[in-house]
Amino acid sequence: MGALxxxxxxxxxxxxxxxxxVELGFEEEPETVAxxxxxxxxxxxxxxxxxxxxxxxxxxxxxxxLREGTRGYKQKVKDIVQGALFPEAGLDNGIGHxxxxxxxxxxxxxxxxxxxxxxxxxxxxxxxxxxxxSGQRVVGLSKLSRVADVFAKxxxxxxxxxxxVCLALxxxxxxxxxxxxxxxxxxxxxxLESVFLDSDHQGWVKLLVCSGSGVFENKKADIWGDFLSLLxxxxxxxxxxxxxxxxxxxxxxxxxxxxxxxxxNMGPAHPGMVTAVASILGSLGEDSSREELVGTPSRFVKWLxxxxxxxxxxxxxxxxxxxxxxxxxxxxxxCNEEEIHSExxxxxxxxxxxxxxxxxxxxxxxxxxxxxxSPISKSLLQSIVHFHGFKLQVQERVxxxxxxxxxxxxxxxxxxVVEANHTCxxxxxxxxxxxxxxxxxxxxxxxxDPAARAMFLQSIPNTTTFG
Amino acid sequence: MGALxxxxxxxxxxxxxxxxxVELGFEEEPETVAxxxxxxxxxxxxxxxxxxxxxxxxxxxxxxxLREGTRGYKQKVKDIVQGALFPEAGLDNGIGHxxxxxxxxxxxxxxxxxxxxxxxxxxxxxxxxxxxxSGQRVVGLSKLSRVADVFAKxxxxxxxxxxxVCLALxxxxxxxxxxxxxxxxxxxxxxLESVFLDSDHQGWVKLLVCSGSGVFENKKADIWGDFLSLLxxxxxxxxxxxxxxxxxxxxxxxxxxxxxxxxxNMGPAHPGMVTAVASILGSLGEDSSREELVGTPSRFVKWLxxxxxxxxxxxxxxxxxxxxxxxxxxxxxxCNEEEIHSExxxxxxxxxxxxxxxxxxxxxxxxxxxxxxSPISKSLLQSIVHFHGFKLQVQERVxxxxxxxxxxxxxxxxxxVVEANHTCxxxxxxxxxxxxxxxxxxxxxxxxDPAARAMFLQSIPNTTTFG
Numbered sequence: 001m002g003a004l005x006x007x008x009x010x011x012x013x014x015x016x017x018x019x020x021x022v023e024l025g026f027e028e029e030p031e032t033v034a035x036x037x038x039x040x041x042x043x044x045x046x047x048x049x050x051x052x053x054x055x056x057x058x059x060x061x062x063x064x065x066l067r068e069g070t071r072g073y074k075q076k077v078k079d080i081v082q083g084a085l086f087p088e089a090g091l092d093n094g095i096g097h098x099x100x101x102x103x104x105x106x107x108x109x110x111x112x113x114x115x116x117x118x119x120x121x122x123x124x125x126x127x128x129x130x131x132x133x134s135g136q137r138v139v140g141l142s143k144l145s146r147v148a149d150v151f152a153k154x155x156x157x158x159x160x161x162x163x164x165v166c167l168a169l170x171x172x173x174x175x176x177x178x179x180x181x182x183x184x185x186x187x188x189x190x191x192l193e194s195v196f197l198d199s200d201h202q203g204w205v206k207l208l209v210c211s212g213s214g215v216f217e218n219k220k221a222d223i224w225g226d227f228l229s230l231l232x233x234x235x236x237x238x239x240x241x242x243x244x245x246x247x248x249x250x251x252x253x254x255x256x257x258x259x260x261x262x263x264x265n266m267g268p269a270h271p272g273m274v275t276a277v278a279s280i281l282g283s284l285g286e287d288s289s290r291e292e293l294v295g296t297p298s299r300f301v302k303w304l305x306x307x308x309x310x311x312x313x314x315x316x317x318x319x320x321x322x323x324x325x326x327x328x329x330x331x332x333x334x335c336n337e338e339e340i341h342s343e344x345x346x347x348x349x350x351x352x353x354x355x356x357x358x359x360x361x362x363x364x365x366x367x368x369x370x371x372x373x374s375p376i377s378k379s380l381l382q383s384i385v386h387f388h389g390f391k392l393q394v395q396e397r398v399x400x401x402x403x404x405x406x407x408x409x410x411x412x413x414x415x416x417v418v419e420a421n422h423t424c425x426x427x428x429x430x431x432x433x434x435x436x437x438x439x440x441x442x443x444x445x446x447x448x449d450p451a452a453r454a455m456f457l458q459s460i461p462n463t464t465t466f467g
Numbered sequence: 468m469g470a471l472x473x474x475x476x477x478x479x480x481x482x483x484x485x486x487x488x489v490e491l492g493f494e495e496e497p498e499t500v501a502x503x504x505x506x507x508x509x510x511x512x513x514x515x516x517x518x519x520x521x522x523x524x525x526x527x528x529x530x531x532x533l534r535e536g537t538r539g540y541k542q543k544v545k546d547i548v549q550g551a552l553f554p555e556a557g558l559d560n561g562i563g564h565x566x567x568x569x570x571x572x573x574x575x576x577x578x579x580x581x582x583x584x585x586x587x588x589x590x591x592x593x594x595x596x597x598x599x600x601s602g603q604r605v606v607g608l609s610k611l612s613r614v615a616d617v618f619a620k621x622x623x624x625x626x627x628x629x630x631x632v633c634l635a636l637x638x639x640x641x642x643x644x645x646x647x648x649x650x651x652x653x654x655x656x657x658x659l660e661s662v663f664l665d666s667d668h669q670g671w672v673k674l675l676v677c678s679g680s681g682v683f684e685n686k687k688a689d690i691w692g693d694f695l696s697l698l699x700x701x702x703x704x705x706x707x708x709x710x711x712x713x714x715x716x717x718x719x720x721x722x723x724x725x726x727x728x729x730x731x732n733m734g735p736a737h738p739g740m741v742t743a744v745a746s747i748l749g750s751l752g753e754d755s756s757r758e759e760l761v762g763t764p765s766r767f768v769k770w771l772x773x774x775x776x777x778x779x780x781x782x783x784x785x786x787x788x789x790x791x792x793x794x795x796x797x798x799x800x801x802c803n804e805e806e807i808h809s810e811x812x813x814x815x816x817x818x819x820x821x822x823x824x825x826x827x828x829x830x831x832x833x834x835x836x837x838x839x840x841s842p843i844s845k846s847l848l849q850s851i852v853h854f855h856g857f858k859l860q861v862q863e864r865v866x867x868x869x870x871x872x873x874x875x876x877x878x879x880x881x882x883x884v885v886e887a888n889h890t891c892x893x894x895x896x897x898x899x900x901x902x903x904x905x906x907x908x909x910x911x912x913x914x915x916d917p918a919a920r921a922m923f924l925q926s927i928p929n930t931t932t933f934g
Contacts, residue, residue, distance in 0.1 A: 054554075086861070096910035098863075098908030099864055103863065104906070108905065109901045110902050141892070145897050225917065229924035230905045233928075233929055394555065396566050396570065396572060397566055399566070400558065400570065403563075419700065425609060437573065437608055438573045438700070439572050440572075441563070443563035444561065444562055446563070447564055450692065458696065
């Protein structure tokens with residue numbers, strides 16, 4: 001989603017806070033170079049030209065995003081909490097808990113992201129942290145967020161993430177107890193072979209996990225009730241959180257879907273690409289032979305191969321001619337009798353060629369055709385969307401390609417709106433969690449008829465989320 | 468809200484991306500030292516001891532927050548956009564607009580914050596940007612966010628911010644046109660003298676502004692209709708945006724409220740503090756004699772003096788005794804007949820002593836008293852909340868103090884919940900826009916009776932926002 005994603009680093013160095021030093025070159029560091037080389041192997045494995053303009057800087061962008069997104073390995077909780085513990089009196093007299101001696105403190109709705117250790121895709125986390133002060137001291141509230149972020153910025157699963165944040169805060173603050181609740185959201189990207197068939201594919205896996213220490217260690221303790229009540233005020237209803245006691249659980253769709261199972265007996269496909277991904281894990285400071293990571297490179301490559309470059313062309317004319325012939329025979333397709341048809345909320349999945357990260361959402365297609373007759377079926381339009389989506393793409397291009405394909409079938413006015421969430425807008429430097437993008441292509445009559453554009457756009461229902 | 472807010476810088480330097488250099492000391496830079504010195508003057512002007520634990524690092528924290536929050540002065544749009552322009556074909560054939568030659572591209576819901584040039588408080592911005600590509604090239608989508616942030620990280624008013632973002636993108640991308648819409652939210656902090664009287668005080672000033680260039684220059688152009696339709700899908704209804712053509716408009720509550728008018732004839736109060744704030748403006752790289760900034764130091768000091776340290780004690784016993792006497796006479800105050808009373812959603816305003824930034828929200832108070840009789844009026848409880856709020860505070864302490872005051876009047880079980888948004892959670896490094904904090908104090912019966920706590924907590928209505 002934008003080259004020069006050294007942007008973040010430039011910005012940090014130029015941010016008016018002179019660091020008083022010269023950057024010796026993130027780009028030249030061995031870890032960066034190793035990841036860049038591995039990404040080149042992956043791009044070539046997809047059949048892409050690594051020198052084409054849109055991809056030229058992709059290896060560097062991926063290296064930066066991954067290294068920054070896993071910077072937590074090198075951060076120390078002690079450095080964050082130390083000096084942020086403030087003396088704070090408890091009750092002057094009387095029985096009870098308040099201030100620096102008891103009295104629950106919570107911070108809700110911290111937006112974080114982490115990397116799934118099973119598939120290397122980022123997942124979103126809404127983090128809620130509470131603790132009960134003791135020893136007449138409290139911690140600066142922002143530190144709860146900073147410490148959570150240290151562990152989010154690693155390869156994780158939700159259970160471990162909750163436990164690590166909880167444990168680190170407990171050791172750092174030495175309170176009466178710590179409670180952590182994470183609402184995790186993992187993209188469930190459909191596979192190319194199934195997406196054309198499964199129109200009801202759900203785009204997300206949701207999971208709620210919790211962890212507790214000290215007075216929160218017992219999940220049935222009354223103090224949990226207080227904590228959950230405070231979450232409820234903000235619309236966060238926690239019924240049955242998954243606790244971290246079953247290590248065989250797995251939430252990542254790449255593991256749970258039967259098609260994605262990697263048999264250890266079967267030699268992996270694309271061994272060069274798998275080796276490249278394993279080397280990336282090493283460059284991030286991970287042990288790629290760690291049990292949870294063993295299958296990750298194969299799973300990532302399997303997913304990535306959804307976007308292999310192919311020279312297939314869509315053979316669609318047959319469909320349309322059959323459907324349009326009757327119209328022509330009946331002579332109803334005169335211009336005056338045309339009206340706007342629309343097909344809304346077609347699901348859309350694609351892969352950002354600048355960051356090798358998914359973007360996905362919905363496509364709305366409007367077109368002119370003879371009154372009362374829709375010459376293109378919804379399933380055909382959906383197939384066109386998937387055909388162009390399952391490639392390394394940018395949103396502007398895929399919007400144009402969908403419009404051109406539909407227009408070539410109908411020969412007339414077509415308007416296409418693509419609305420998407422870009423994973424790269426959250427899992428990199430700018431971390432814009434709520435942002436979304438929209439692109440429009442306007443062909444034929446629509447380009448000269450603002451009223452027609454408005455009519456089509458007004459037919460699109462309001463949505464605050466999609467995917 | 469947490470000392471060691473060098474945290475952000477530590478984290479950047481430790482983030483696994485070795486910068487290959489030694490930090491020579493942000494803390495020792497002359498601009499930092501000058502701001503620290505000025506903040507010490509302000510704290511002393513408030514009657515505070517600058518060496519007390521909670522305040523010891525406040526000057527440094529304020530200096531860091533301000534310098535980071537205005538880093539946009541030293542950033543260059545060219546560096547961000549350059550290299551992020553990608554060749555992208557337009558239509559292969561046919562009439563219309565798509566891809567790199569026409570075809571609107573928008574990014575919605577970018578969360579930013581900026582500093583109000585009239586009062587130096589941060590304000591929140593939801594930014595929506597659109598542009599129409601031309602010349603067969605598109606810009607990386609994240610760059611729209613990065614460029615907007617360059618101008619947000621300055622002392623601003625909404626109109627100028629919209630215009631500067633628009634102009635910079637137009638020059639940087641050279642598109643057919645750029646449209647910018649900003650939804651701005653400025654805290655309207657009540658003054659100490661009026662807060663006890665004005666129970667309907669609205670906590671926010673909202674403003675929607677827009678700016679357009681090229682094909683968006685004419686606000687009545689059809690392309691604006693397309694842009695606004697795409698915002699509408701996300702629930703953003705734009706009726707009558709304020710355009711940037713009237714320079715005498717002002718949205719900042721510190722200017723619009725009649726009590727806040729600074730007469731140039733009248734010598735400013737607290738001249739030492741005003742001079743200190745003017746020196747801060749200079750240290751940030753601003754010209755403190757710029758027309759829009761001339762009154763800013765006085766306005767900031769006037770606001771800050773809301774939190775002057777006083778040795779006043781609340782003289783409340785008179786109220787309560789009068790009200791409780793009848794109960795005692797009637798002999799109804801026996802323990803068995805007590806029930807839980809609650810007063811919910813009392814408005815709450817305070818000032819974070821760690822960052823000199825506001826935090827605000829609501830307070831819920833529960834207490835035991837004789838059945839059917841509420842011995843404390845809502846207005847008295849509201850006064851207690853304001854009394855403790857209008858000081859340099861931390862949320863844990865103010866929660867305890869409110870509970871202790873109420874308990875001292877009633878002599879029994881009291882429970883206090885404070886829910887707040889902390890400006891310092893958004894306008895500093897961690898930028899957690901949606902986060903909120905809650906703290907609880909539990910006294911007397913409540914501390915040993917989980918069912919009573921639960922009953923009180925369940926009486927609190929769900930809210931997703933407050934303030």
